[in-house]
Amino acid sequence: MxxxxxxxxxxxxxxxxxxxxxxxxxxxxxxxxSAHAELERSEPEANVKYEQSPKSVELSFNESIEAKVGAIEVLDSKSRPVTSVTAQASKDHRSLILPLPSLGEGVYTVSYSVISEDGHPVSGSYVFIVGNPREGVDAATFDPHKELGHEGHSATTQLTTGQFIIYAARIVYYGSLLWAAGLMLWPLLTRGRGKLLPDLQRKWEQIALRTLLVGILVYIFVHAREILTGYPRDEYSKLFLQTNIGREWIALLVLVLLGFIIVRFPAVLKTIWALLILAIESWSGHAAVFAPKTASVMFDFVHLAAAAIWVGGLILLGLLWLADRKEAGRFAVLFSSAALLSLALLILSGIGMTLLFLPSLHYLFYTAWGTILLVKTGFVLLVLIVGGILHLRVRRGNLPTTVLLRADAALMALIILSAALFTYISPLPANEPVVYHKMGDTMHLSLRITPNKPGDNQFIVKVWLPDAVGAPKSVTMRLFALDQKELGPIQVPIKLFEDTEITTFDGYVKAAYKAEGPFVPFAGRWQAEIRVLDKDDNEQVQKVEFRNY
Incomplete structure (x- = not known):
């Protein structure tokens, strides 16, 4: 055993x-x-600007990769894939090739994720540029002081107490604009309808124009003073003659004065006047900033025109209701149909502008602009309900009720109020530079990313190590897109530079690194990973989270 x-x-x-x-x-x-598979060559190359769109992305590795597992994705500046085509492996299984559609001007991110034949995952990301892309829009775009070359003031994305007067003036102006334009549009729609209505329209057109003139003058006075606070008086001529906003104010004033003459002419000229003054308003504010500009301005114009028809028609219905109920009943048939069509156009054009202005609908919850828009949307839905009931009543031959008319008028006032408030609040939150500093026994580290927006930024990393350790052997930096964790890290090619800032610590030696480029290709939440290796190959890792819009 x-x-x-x-x-x-x-x-x-x-x-x-x-x-x-x-x-x-x-x-x-x-x-x-052998070592794990590594990227040896990329076409297009990382951080390179191309005049024309590359025909494909080709990534070559130092060893074979799994042909059926590797993937490449190319994202635009809004982090959307530019193609749904699947990448194909080369015959030797060392390259992946992804055909590209024709790319427009912009910053593009190449993200790859492959598995080498020895079973190790390899991933990464980099950016390249096509043409001369337009800078990403952020809240600073809406600062009127920039047109004057002033840097002492800054735009705000929130409604504050100090802005109460200017927004009150804006409410008066916006309401009187829709009222006047609406009354001038309705004569063409009501031609030959009733005897009382034409006289009522002529009387209130004059009143509406006077109100609009006062509203514009008050608004220009208040807004111009707000812009030029702290600047000499001779800057006023520069504001009105050398800036877009000043020239738009002058054009509005000229058109309002012409309106007192136009009211004596046929309905067609009144309609043209109304459309012109709404078109000028459409070219100011947010619509003129966002691309594509033609679509943005067109959406805004349709939005204003639809609102003017609804506001003007509702005011006429109320005036007729007070003067002659039968005449009001006959007008209500036309108004109810026009109002429902106007509200439909308001909703569609509002959705179109929101999608153009915001990279994502989540941005509705980041600013006062989004909050007020959500409130306004609620009011519009209530108007649809009231308008639907009104439309059903008049179709059955019944007169509108006083309660319905008052509810519609109250909602109209609330919508004008909310629209006037958020017209000059930025749809986008303001980006703020990343300023990070951490003290430690074994290392001090600071990170600056300016201006911290999608596109070109400056990256500065400063490292302080104890004198006994000495200067770092190497410092590397990578960026991770936290909203799209499947994307590989983007390498930021920071290099040593001579830092002239007096930022010294006793007993520590400093090393400063810098890079500039479009290494933050799209908005979102990001994490900067900084790896510091000393001369004894001891590594310290610092991670910093930040976000931009």
Whole structure:
């Protein structure tokens, strides 16, 4: 029995030794031992600007990769894939090729994720540029002081107490604009309808124009003073003659004065006047900033025209209701149909502008602009309900009720109020530079990213190590898109530079690194990973989260 046990133990030992020998033999075979797959060449190249769109993305690795597992994705500046085509591997399985559609001007991100034949995952990301892309829009775009070359003031994205007067003036102006334009549009729609209506329209057109003139003058006075606070008086001529906003104010004033003459002419000229003054308003504010500009301005124009028809028609219906109920009933048939069509256009054009202004609907919850828009949307839905009930009543031959008219008028006032408030609040939150500093026993580190927006930024990393350790052997920086964790990291090519800032700490030696480029290709939440290696190959890692819009 003991002999049999010793025999089995001896056999087990021999088998174990044989397995170890075979493993060592396999490891020692030439070509079997290698590092993980690494990216050797990329086309288009990382951080390079191209005049024309590349025809494809080709990534070449230092060893074979799994042909059916590798993937490449190319994202535009809004982090949307530019193609749904699947990348194909080359014959030697060392390259992945992804055909591209014709790319417009912009910053593009190439993200790759592959598995080498030895089973190790390899991923990464980099950016390249096509043409001369337009800078990303942020809240600073809406600062009127920039047109004057002033840097002492800054735009705000929130409604504050100090802005109460200017927004009150804006409410008066916006309401009077829609009222006047609406009254001037309705004569063409009501031609030959009733005897009382034409006289009522002519009387209130004059009143509406006077109100609009006062509203514009008050608004220009208040807004111009707000812009030029702290600047000499001679800057006023520069504001009105050398800036877009000043020239738009002058054009509005000229058109309002012409309106007192136009009211005596046929309905067609009144309609043209109304459309012109709404078109000028459409070219100011947010619509003129966002691309494509033609679509943005057109959406805004349709939005204003639809609102003017609804506001003007509702005011006429109320005036007729007070003067002659039967005449009001006849007008209500036309108004109810026009109002429902106007509200439909309001909703569609509002959705179109929102999608153009915001990279994502999540941005509705980041600013006062989004909050007020959501409130306004709620009011519009209530108007649809009231308008639907009104439309059903008049179709059945019944007169509108006083309650319905008052509800519609109250909602109209609330919508004008909310629209006037958020017209000059930025749809986008203001981006703020990343300023980070951390003190430690073994390392001090600071990070600056300016201006911290999608597109070109400056990256500055400063590292302080103890004198006994000495200057860092190497410092590297990578960016991770936290909203799209499947994307590989983007390498930021920071390099040593001579820092002239007086930022010294006793007992520590400083090293400063800098890079500039479009390494933040789209808006979102990001994480900067900084790896510091000292001369003894000891590594310290610092991670900093930030976001931009």
């Amino acid at each position: 003991n002999r049999r046990i010793r025999y089995k133990s001896h056999s087990a030992i021999q088998a174990l030794v044989l397995c170890i020998w075979m493993c060592l033999a396999l490891i020692s075979i030439p070509g079997m031992a």
